[in-house]
Amino acid sequence: MTDATAATTAAAPVSAPRATLDSVAKLAGVSRQTVSNVMNTPQLVKPETAERVQQVIRQLGYRPNLAAKRLRTGQSRLIGLRIFGVDGDAVFDRFLHALTDAAALRDYRIILYTSPTDEGEIGAFDELVDRWDIDGIVLTSTHRGDVRSDHLATRGVPCVTFGRPWDDSARHSWVDVDGRAGTKTATETLIAAGHRRIGFLGWPLDSDVGTDREAGWREAMREAGLDCREPVRRDNTLDSARTGAREMLNTEAPTAVVCVSDVMALGMVAELAAEGRPTGIAIVGFDNSTVAASNGLSSVDQPLVAVAGHCARLLIDQIERPTSSTAALERILLAPKLISRASSRPPDLSPPANSP
Amino acid sequence: MTDATAATTAAAPVSAPRATLDSVAKLAGVSRQTVSNVMNTPQLVKPETAERVQQVIRQLGYRPNLAAKRLRTGQSRLIGLRIFGVDGDAVFDRFLHALTDAAALRDYRIILYTSPTDEGEIGAFDELVDRWDIDGIVLTSTHRGDVRSDHLATRGVPCVTFGRPWDDSARHSWVDVDGRAGTKTATETLIAAGHRRIGFLGWPLDSDVGTDREAGWREAMREAGLDCREPVRRDNTLDSARTGAREMLNTEAPTAVVCVSDVMALGMVAELAAEGRPTGIAIVGFDNSTVAASNGLSSVDQPLVAVAGHCARLLIDQIERPTSSTAALERILLAPKLISRASSRPPDLSPPANSP
DNA sequence: GCGTTAAATTGGATCGATCCAAAAACCCAA
DNA sequence: TTGGGTTTTTGGATCGATCCAATTTAACGC
Numbered sequence: 001m002t003d004a005t006a007a008t009t010a011a012a013p014v015s016a017p018r019a020t021l022d023s024v025a026k027l028a029g030v031s032r033q034t035v036s037n038v039m040n041t042p043q044l045v046k047p048e049t050a051e052r053v054q055q056v057i058r059q060l061g062y063r064p065n066l067a068a069k070r071l072r073t074g075q076s077r078l079i080g081l082r083i084f085g086v087d088g089d090a091v092f093d094r095f096l097h098a099l100t101d102a103a104a105l106r107d108y109r110i111i112l113y114t115s116p117t118d119e120g121e122i123g124a125f126d127e128l129v130d131r132w133d134i135d136g137i138v139l140t141s142t143h144r145g146d147v148r149s150d151h152l153a154t155r156g157v158p159c160v161t162f163g164r165p166w167d168d169s170a171r172h173s174w175v176d177v178d179g180r181a182g183t184k185t186a187t188e189t190l191i192a193a194g195h196r197r198i199g200f201l202g203w204p205l206d207s208d209v210g211t212d213r214e215a216g217w218r219e220a221m222r223e224a225g226l227d228c229r230e231p232v233r234r235d236n237t238l239d240s241a242r243t244g245a246r247e248m249l250n251t252e253a254p255t256a257v258v259c260v261s262d263v264m265a266l267g268m269v270a271e272l273a274a275e276g277r278p279t280g281i282a283i284v285g286f287d288n289s290t291v292a293a294s295n296g297l298s299s300v301d302q303p304l305v306a307v308a309g310h311c312a313r314l315l316i317d318q319i320e321r322p323t324s325s326t327a328a329l330e331r332i333l334l335a336p337k338l339i340s341r342a343s344s345r346p347p348d349l350s351p352p353a354n355s356p
Numbered sequence: 357m358t359d360a361t362a363a364t365t366a367a368a369p370v371s372a373p374r375a376t377l378d379s380v381a382k383l384a385g386v387s388r389q390t391v392s393n394v395m396n397t398p399q400l401v402k403p404e405t406a407e408r409v410q411q412v413i414r415q416l417g418y419r420p421n422l423a424a425k426r427l428r429t430g431q432s433r434l435i436g437l438r439i440f441g442v443d444g445d446a447v448f449d450r451f452l453h454a455l456t457d458a459a460a461l462r463d464y465r466i467i468l469y470t471s472p473t474d475e476g477e478i479g480a481f482d483e484l485v486d487r488w489d490i491d492g493i494v495l496t497s498t499h500r501g502d503v504r505s506d507h508l509a510t511r512g513v514p515c516v517t518f519g520r521p522w523d524d525s526a527r528h529s530w531v532d533v534d535g536r537a538g539t540k541t542a543t544e545t546l547i548a549a550g551h552r553r554i555g556f557l558g559w560p561l562d563s564d565v566g567t568d569r570e571a572g573w574r575e576a577m578r579e580a581g582l583d584c585r586e587p588v589r590r591d592n593t594l595d596s597a598r599t600g601a602r603e604m605l606n607t608e609a610p611t612a613v614v615c616v617s618d619v620m621a622l623g624m625v626a627e628l629a630a631e632g633r634p635t636g637i638a639i640v641g642f643d644n645s646t647v648a649a650s651n652g653l654s655s656v657d658q659p660l661v662a663v664a665g666h667c668a669r670l671l672i673d674q675i676e677r678p679t680s681s682t683a684a685l686e687r688i689l690l691a692p693k694l695i696s697r698a699s700s701r702p703p704d705l706s707p708p709a710n711s712p
Numbered sequence: 713g714c715g716t717t718a719a720a721t722t723g724g725a726t727c728g729a730t731c732c733a734a735a736a737a738c739c740c741a742a
Numbered sequence: 743t744t745g746g747g748t749t750t751t752t753g754g755a756t757c758g759a760t761c762c763a764a765t766t767t768a769a770c771g772c
Binding site: 031032034037044045046068070072073074 | 728
């Protein structure tokens with residue numbers, strides 16, 4: 001090693017020890033606290049000083065140590081999210097990805113946990129809050145009488161849900177997709193294409209989501225003055241969807257069917273194929289999963305990137321501005337979008353009529 | 357409030373301030389360090405003392421603050437995992453869930469990150485390591501000439517990959533599923549059922565995973581003395597799978613087809629249905645995705661819970677015992693299992709022959 | 713030029729654990 | 743009883759940031 005230059009700035013050899021507030025302060029000739037202020041409350045610092053400090057920060061590649069910050073402030077920049085068992089749920093997958101991105105934009109990270117039951121989840125909350133200092137939680141799969149959000153509220157943990165609280169309790173902000181609007185649009189589109197006998201393949205009535213989507217279909221039918229045949233309702237599996245489809249086809253078969261999910265829609269398609277009438281009945285699914293896309297199935301697409309963006313925003317705002325616990329409640333309902341594919345434009349019903 | 361009892365143990369009213377090492381120590385009448393030893397190095401503590409301290413720990417519900425531990429030791433008990441863009445990949449979904457569980461058993465948590473490219477991922481590493489102090493990383497989607505593991509190795513970050521390094525570089529432990537064995541078993545099963553002309557619908561040759569799976573089919577055919585027709589290779593989408601299927605059917609159609617993935621298999625099924633011969637050709641997929649299951653498609657199931665378990669074990673061992681960086685390298689290859697469903701037992705070929 | 717107020721900056725204490733070296737307690741043979 | 747060697751226990755320093763109160767500097771009106 002020669003001498004010169006390296007004297008005062010002996011900072012970054014091959015693998016420098018991480019820069020700290022102190023090392024930056026020393027090199028910039030100011031105090032620790034001033035450097036901190038430059039990063040957190042710049043309005044308190046004289047512009048010239050700030051500029052000089054910024055310079056050194058860049059030079060040393062300084063990044064505040066999160067563990068120290070967390071120890072002092074109790075904030076971790078971690079957001080908890082429960083990941084569920086296998087449901088082959090591409091929706092959750094996409095949401096997870098979008099949420100990770102949205103959170104990262106504000107320098108938060110997603111930390112995962114699992115739990116076999118909702119009750120177990122409450123135990124997990126305590127662990128996550130007490131030991132991991134998570135700043136907030138995103139809840140999914142909300143349902144009537146959900147105890148989870150109440151528990152979080154009493155513990156004072158910020159939370160947002162993806163999914164409405166289906167009862168009247170509204171002690172937290174939420175974001176959801178307007179399923180009813182989705183099926184309504186789908187139904188209207190089918191009506192506009194000339195369909196009159198349109199069926200609905202839904203879920204059992206204990207599902208609020210299912211009932212909501214069913215309502216959209218019903219509404220569109222009513223507004224068009226069309227007769228609402230009784231929907232067929234089955235569990236969300238391909239097999240039970242097929243039995244439902246069979247039942248529907250046996251009694252005055254519809255010319256089009258709106259389905260509460262892609263799985264149901266695929267069951268419908270499968271049954272049609274098995275019965276030897278592959279095309280001729282228009283079908284629309286819900287979720288726009290990749291299988292739906294690759295099967296040429298029209299489907300209602302949930303705007304998951306937007307949902308995740310709103311979730312992140314609402315939650316982080318709540319975390320960073322812990323004022324007015326109840327005042328700033330927001331409920332956001334996003335409209336999904338119908339993706340039209342071959343399945344809802346059967347060749348025998350709609351020749352390429354309207355081009356715009 | 358009356359008096360009595362509460363005098364010395366005035367510890368846990370409605371919402372006690374979290375217990376700390378100090379508060380436990382004070383109540384137990386020992387020093388801070390002794391409590392720490394009880395938790396981390398019990399063999400240094402006299403049994404009676406340990407018992408007394410444990411008592412207090414339970415009584416106060418003490419849990420060590422991770423931020424403090426992290427600040428002092430630089431360990432965070434966080435494991436990084438990149439989540440990829442939408443590929444409708446149910447495999448990753450299941451792996452993610454299993455990994456979260458496996459890590460939690462040893463008190464580690466999964467923290468997610470995203471990155472549009474492998475190069476960007478390297479930037480993400482630095483951030484994750486420097487600021488978040490992550491203890492290790494699980495890499496997926498390894499490929500030939502993967503720069504990521506090398507970078508981690510030079511930075512000294514423990515890592516394990518789910519997926520072999522397909523070149524000879526082996527500077528890290530890895531866990532993978534033996535695709536070749538899977539397709540081989542599938543092919544052998546078809547041969548045992550009486551099939552002789554068995555095709556393979558694969559991926560383009562630049563995919564090491566695809567080539568590996570193809571090799572299993574080839575091997576089984578050779579060992580049975582059967583003729584290996586040239587495989588048809590297409591990208592992993594339903595549409596291109598269908599064109600591949602068409603090509604395969606046009607030239608001396610096989611009686612059975614082993615497919616490199618469920619997506620390809622579904623394309624095969626779709627094409628068969630479209631051509632009006634829905635049953636009659638046996639088909640086996642790979643991944644055992646939910647759509648495969650619900651379509652009655654036989655498929656090779658990857659033991660993802662086991663894979664995740666091994667990943668967690670190898671990584672955490674490496675984290676906690678940073679000895680012998682290269683000595684303890686492990687390569688674990690797990691055999692997948694064929695799940696037989698209707699698609700590989702077409703009624704015209706295999707009447708329920710062998711019951712055992 | 714000087715007191716008064718506002719703007720900038722500073723140093724010490726703190727969060728809650730671990731590291732480390734030294735002290736205390738204990739055991740046993742000489 | 744005492745000294746050497748273990749086994750247990752202890753208190754102070756430390757990780758790297760923020761909180762807080764105090765101090766220095768700048769600005770301004772008269």
